[in-house]
Amino acid sequence: MDADEQRTLVEAAIRSDPVDLEVLRALAIEGFADDQLRRIAWPYLLGSTQLLHQDYSDSIYEHPYWDQVKKDIDRSLNFDRARKDGDATLQASRGSLANIIHAIFSENPDLHYVQGFHDVCSVFFIVCGEHLGHRLSESLSKQHVRDSLRPNLDVVVEVLSLIFPLLKLADQAVHKFLDASKVGSFFALSWVLTWFAHNMKNFDDVVRLYDFFLASHPLMPVYFSVTVILDLKEDILALECEFSVLHGFFQQLPEKIDVAGAIRRCVKLFTQFPPRILRQSVKFDAPDSSPMWVDHIDQLSPQIDKDYKKPSRQRRKRERTLRIGYMIAALIPVALGVLWMKSIHQ
Known part of the structure; x- marks a missing residue:
């Protein structure tokens, strides 16, 4: 177009x-x-x-x-x-x-x-x-x-902690290799903090990513980080499984990255493992005002101290209520059957 x-x-x-x-x-x-x-x-x-x-x-x-x-x-x-x-x-x-x-x-x-x-x-x-x-x-x-932009990077570190669980869901071989190296996820700090603006040399690639991130869930830079790792799988597995080697590797992204293709793969990854599933996989522990709690970008607000987790709590409460309702509904025929059996044997 x-x-x-x-x-x-x-x-x-x-x-x-x-x-x-x-x-x-x-x-x-x-x-x-x-x-x-x-x-x-x-x-x-x-x-x-x-x-x-x-x-x-x-x-x-x-x-x-x-x-x-x-x-x-x-x-x-x-x-x-x-x-x-x-x-x-x-x-x-x-x-x-x-x-x-x-x-x-x-x-x-x-x-x-x-x-x-x-x-x-x-x-x-x-x-x-x-x-x-x-x-x-x-x-x-x-x-x-x-x-x-909080007083410290504690919440950002919490967000970075989602990279390895998502990687494990997407590709266990890469996850196992990186986990064994003890490289951790801190190598992706500048990726997430700057939306790759600090790491990519081609400005057209950077603004292409900004188009994508502005239209997406706040966790999308994490999903894109994992997509980049998966795209580099062959190169990663050929390296020595050692902290400094892998950390240094991730600090120098290839000059030519297929950003458009990576975005398509990232969207697929996001659809397959949405934020709710990812947060639950690690018991995500960010402040209630973290935008990472939203389920849809429409929930974002310019109010700095907005409670984003409250809708999630309310949704989970509704889901529990529905599950209990379904369980009761499923047990009613059984209970009625038991009562009927008792009545015919009396």
Whole structure:
């Protein structure tokens, strides 16, 4: 599907009342043809279409993460697309990126900066510019990547702990090999924190993934991480089964990754082992406000302290009630049969 065909479908979806998010998500999973379409569709995917005052410089003040942000900004925007216009433009772009990040943490004291978040904001800045980039980065920080911006990485580590159980469900041979190496899942930290923006050199691949992740469940980067591992199965099993060898291997992803094919395989993996099954397989223990508890992306909210687990508890209670009801319904004929047998023998 070319850009013109996509644009027709995107505009029709936006004109619908309400906006047809299912169509937008389907197009995003397929991959938008260009950045212009992303600038139109991404705000709807994040529920961030309200026009805000363009100048947010007055809301920027020194916050606890100011110095760390500055250090990360100084080594940011390493994609070819951001460097093509020379050093002067690069420095100006870094200044705009700094404004985006400083504004987010000045305006949201409940959010806590983590290294790698600047990579996420870089993608939105390159695609959308400073003002829209700020709005979308802030919206994402309160939804999909909320767990990355807590006071520590405990919840992110909990999310990473899902990689090996999912790998075991998908391919026991690879799981057994990696488990024996004791490599753990920490090698995928930057994959999950930055949605692969820190690890992939091809910016077109990165934005293709952002299309996909913005339209998907917050756990999808975990599913994609496992998909990448499975795609590298042959190379992995040829390596020495040793921690440092495998950890080093995962830090250097191949330059040419079939992202479109990997997304298709990832969707299949997600369908086969959805989040509810995955969370249950390890007794997932994240805060109630973790977006990883949602069963569908429609449940995400920009409210930072939203209780996402409550609907899951309510659903499980309903399921238990239904199971009990089914058991009682199944026992009634048996009980009646017993009573009838007793009556005819009296």
